[in-house]
Amino acid sequence: MWNKIFPKRFELLKVYILIFISLAFILRFCLTFWYFPQIDASVLVLIKTFIIGFCFDVGTVSFFALPYAIYLLIIPKKLYGSIFDRVITYIAYSIGVLIFLFSFFAEITFWEEFERRFNFVAVDYLIYTYEVVKNINESYPIPLLLGSILIVLLIVLFTTKKASVFKKTFNNDTVFKEKIIPSSLIIAIAAIFAFFIKNEDAEQFKNRYNNELAKTGIYSFFAAFRSNELSYTEFYNTIEEDKAFANVKQKLTASNSQFLQPTKKQIYRSITHADSLNPAKRPNVIFICIESLSASYLNSFGSDLNITPTLDSLSNKSLFFTNLYATGTRTVRGMEAITLSIPPTPGRSIVKRDKNQGLFTIGEVFNQQGYERNFFYGGDGYFDNMNTYFGGNGFNIIDRGRGFLLDSDIKTKRTNIDDDEVTFENAWGVCDEDIYNKVLKEADAAHLTETPFFNFVMTTSNHRPFTYPEGKIDIPSGTSREGAIKYTDYAIGNFLKTAKTKPWYNNTVFVIMADHCASSAGRWNLNIDKYRIPAMIFNLENVAPQKIQKLSSQIDMFPTLFGLLNWDYTSNLFGLDILKMKKEDERAFIGNYRNLGLLKDQQLMVLSDQHIVNYYEWETDNDDLIHKDVDPKLLEETISFYQVADYLYHNNGLKLKNSQ
Known part of the structure; x- marks a missing residue:
């Protein structure tokens, strides 16, 4: 036979x-x-x-x-x-x-x-x-x-x-x-x-x-x-579009906001904070986006590894967000969430898609306030389309380029990290100390112009192969992720120590947050504890240290900062001011390229392709998910957010020109 x-x-x-x-x-x-x-x-x-x-x-x-x-x-x-x-x-x-x-x-x-x-x-x-x-x-x-x-x-x-x-x-x-x-x-x-x-x-x-x-x-x-991109409307549960927008707008409504075109399928709105008693503040802002840092590695979250002394110390001197979750599992997904303040959409990140330039990002809010915007990356920003995305949305680029130029229609400038500025380099770029030294150098130059700056700094050292300069910490280079995390923490400490000697330090706010966790793998398609990340706002004048335990999302960090700075601005952001959240507003968006989740009150609703819906109760003691009968109200809320986010991207609703 x-x-x-x-x-x-x-x-x-x-x-x-x-x-x-x-x-x-x-x-x-x-x-x-x-x-x-x-x-x-x-x-x-x-x-x-x-x-x-x-x-x-x-x-x-x-x-x-x-x-x-x-x-x-x-x-x-x-x-x-x-x-x-x-x-x-x-x-x-x-x-x-x-x-x-x-x-x-x-x-x-x-x-x-x-x-x-x-x-x-x-x-x-x-x-x-x-x-x-x-x-x-x-x-x-x-x-x-x-x-x-x-x-x-x-x-x-x-x-x-x-x-x-x-x-x-x-x-x-x-x-x-x-x-x-x-x-x-x-x-x-x-x-x-x-x-x-x-x-x-x-x-x-x-x-x-x-x-x-x-x-x-x-x-x-x-x-x-x-199937690098998935059609939301074809593969996921939907509801009537007007109903979806009505639900989202109801969740975004606040006493200090007003929708600019309430009858249209848009979420553009004006947000006001400033008054005679609370004038707007315009300090410099340096945002450190830490590569692959799970909350579980910090002693502040219960770890006993003792590898993050700087961050643990800062957690007691900052607005420290103890219940905040990343939206995704990759750097570009974190960048999307942070800059666009948007729930994740199925498939690849918007950072890597078409129609990713000329969008309303947090950079535009800084632009409205007169800030210069800079994106720092220790490797070549050509990787993962970062330069095209940031450059195409108004950020100047400071990276370790190898000759790739920005697209001709991108008007922002690009600055190279020169060889004589590099002390250590691996596959992903220069070590964190080198990128921070470049940030310090550029901040010194910006200070002379008296123009406030917003620096988005993407670190690289906490990434395989986990190599870094020898002799800085007591764990040999290239041996473990724990060593890379300890070096990452060490570099932040050195950076802040040097920054304190600068004339611009007292007028500079530092925002520190991870892009995603070290790993998202587990028994479930979405493992909630694998999305929990550290986040803090440090050195903000007249703001006392506080631990914020409200359930929140990566997309909420900068709307929260804008509220603390008392800014009046136009917004196209899904994020909320965490400090002003009511209990019913607390939620987190978590997802990967196929599964989209909404976490609320220890309940997790997950939308998957093929129109599959799963509803769980999260048992935090053992990080287990228990299947439950679907809650129709939470299902409709979940569908509304993800359907609206997808609609806005595909119908130019994220474009900057539509807000003007």
Whole structure:
């Protein structure tokens, strides 16, 4: 039977398919063993996980087998074993096996970082090969690993030849009729998976790890490539648009705000704070956006690691927000939330999308108050489209560019971090001390002009490979995330110590907040505690230190600051002033590229693609989510926010020109 399906002419293709399925099984088994405490390990669930995984493995390998199967079908018998046939076969087989070996190695490293199969992050990383390749080279022994892959490839080729597989493929009498069955089978399987099977069909379990294990990495990669952006209206629950806008406007209504065009599908409004007793303040503002800093690493949040002495000390001298959550799991999602003050929309961040320039950002509010706006990044801001986004929204760029210019229609200036300003650099850019020294230098220059400045500073040191200058802290460089966090904290302390010697210090407010947590992985599609981040406002005149325990979102930080500064301004921001929040206003938006959540009163409503809705009660003691019957009122509120955010983006409702 097996020989009828795969006659001798298809012997090599059969072996090729078996190699992939075997490697996929080994990888799935290893990941299962590695994360056994986190998965649902009941026997029936494990069996189902591996059966679904096997089906996706077969579907995946069918795409790779398809070109050679067609080749085998159409090549005439007289060319079997010819030089042409041998060259094509040896090259195709070698490249195919090499792709499999490399992809499985890449999956292990990707899983180690993100605890999931390939997704849109892996797709994005293909674009930024310089940073990614350099990061991998600094994080892993690349020569050893590549050498190992090549050795395994040679062993596979030798074993294949020793088993006479090539000989059987080239020396046989297989006729066209015999080749129809295997070719048709492979074509049929590839067609079924291409047109009828989605990557999400592997997600048959409540436990996220089982869902990821049931997938195949390469298939997940190409699925992410096809769906880097998701249509909200097509894949998610919606309500009538006017109702959605009415709900959102009701939540954004405040005694000191007035919608500019209340009958239109917009949220532009004027906000007033200043009066004779509370005049507007215009201090300099330096915002430090810390890479990948989970709240759980700070002693202020209960950690006993003792690696953040500076931030822990500042938490007692600041407005310290103890119950604030990031909207997403990547830097660009954090940047989107902070600058646009908007709930996350499905797919990739707006920072990386089209129509991402000329938007109403917090930078425009600073512009209304006469501020110069600057974006500092220790690497090349070409990465993740940051320069185009910030430059296209009125920020000057200060980065470690390697020659890429801003788009010609971007009118802001770009300043390079020069070689003589760099003491340490890795794949992601200069160390935090170097970027802070550049901030100090630019602040000194801005102070001479007497123009207030808003500096958005994006750090990089707390990122794999976790390398930093030696001798600064007591944890060796490149050994752990804890070391990178301690160095990040050390650099902030040094920066503030130097800033205090500057003439502009007393008139400068420091806002410190993480872009996202170190990891979002867990049993659930949205693990609430993996979104909790530290946030604080420091050195604001006449504002006493205070711990703010209100449930709030990353999008609320700058509306809160604007309220503290008593600014009157035009707003297109979804964020609220945390200090003025009533209990019923407290909420947090959390999401990833497919799941959109609203957290409120220990209840989490999650909208997923395919019009799936899940409602949970969050048990904070063990960070568990308990399924509940859907609350219609909270569901409508959740849909309203995400539907309006998506509508505004796609209908130019985020554009700056529409507010003028």
